[in-house]
Amino acid sequence: MTLTEQRPRRQATRTLPARKRIALIAHDGKKPELLEWATRWRETLARHELVGTGTTARRVSDTLGLAVQGLMSGPLGGDQQIGTLITESRLDLLVFFWDPFAPMPHDPDVKALLRLAALWNIPVATNVASADFIITSPAISQAVTVHVPDAGDWVSNRTSP
Numbered sequence: 001m002t003l004t005e006q007r008p009r010r011q012a013t014r015t016l017p018a019r020k021r022i023a024l025i026a027h028d029g030k031k032p033e034l035l036e037w038a039t040r041w042r043e044t045l046a047r048h049e050l051v052g053t054g055t056t057a058r059r060v061s062d063t064l065g066l067a068v069q070g071l072m073s074g075p076l077g078g079d080q081q082i083g084t085l086i087t088e089s090r091l092d093l094l095v096f097f098w099d100p101f102a103p104m105p106h107d108p109d110v111k112a113l114l115r116l117a118a119l120w121n122i123p124v125a126t127n128v129a130s131a132d133f134i135i136t137s138p139a140i141s142q143a144v145t146v147h148v149p150d151a152g153d154w155v156s157n158r159t160s161p
């Protein structure tokens with residue numbers, strides 16, 4: 001089997017806590033929509049821990065008056081930092097309004113972030129409708145167990161003769 005065909009053989013589980021760490025990210029053309037959405041759901045968002053790429057985090061924090069941990073700005077590596085949180089099981093929900101009309105210098109980073117979210121089974125909202133669906137789900141305020149790749153098994157499988 002070639003590497004491109006390899007998939008995690010076993011799944012492990014991980015529990016997303018009731019109080020979630022939520023990443024908020026929007027490209028410039030989508031920031032107004034994200035700010036409008038976040039304002040609408042301010043009360044719910046206030047019950048969780050918020051993190052975001054640099055500019056988005058600052059704008060959301062200023063608009064909502066809530067603490068939002070700001071990582072690096074997206075084009076400077078912020079998407080990759082969010083990806084690291086996902087890989088380390090330290091992110092529970094990704095709200096990422098990426099702009100389908102704007103070419104991005106850091107397009108590989110955007111793609112990488114969305115790939116890691118898919119791989120690690122993180123709930124992702126990419127537009128207002130999906131964000132509304134997710135934030136109104138009972139799962140937003142409950143502990144939820146999800147399947148994730150078994151990283152230990154993956155390495156053993158690739159190192160055993």
Ligand SMILES: O=C(CO)COP(=O)(O)O
Nearest residue numbers: 053054055056073074075
């Ligand atoms: O570029 C981004 C996501 O790809 C977002 O970055 P900013 O929040 O710094 O604008």
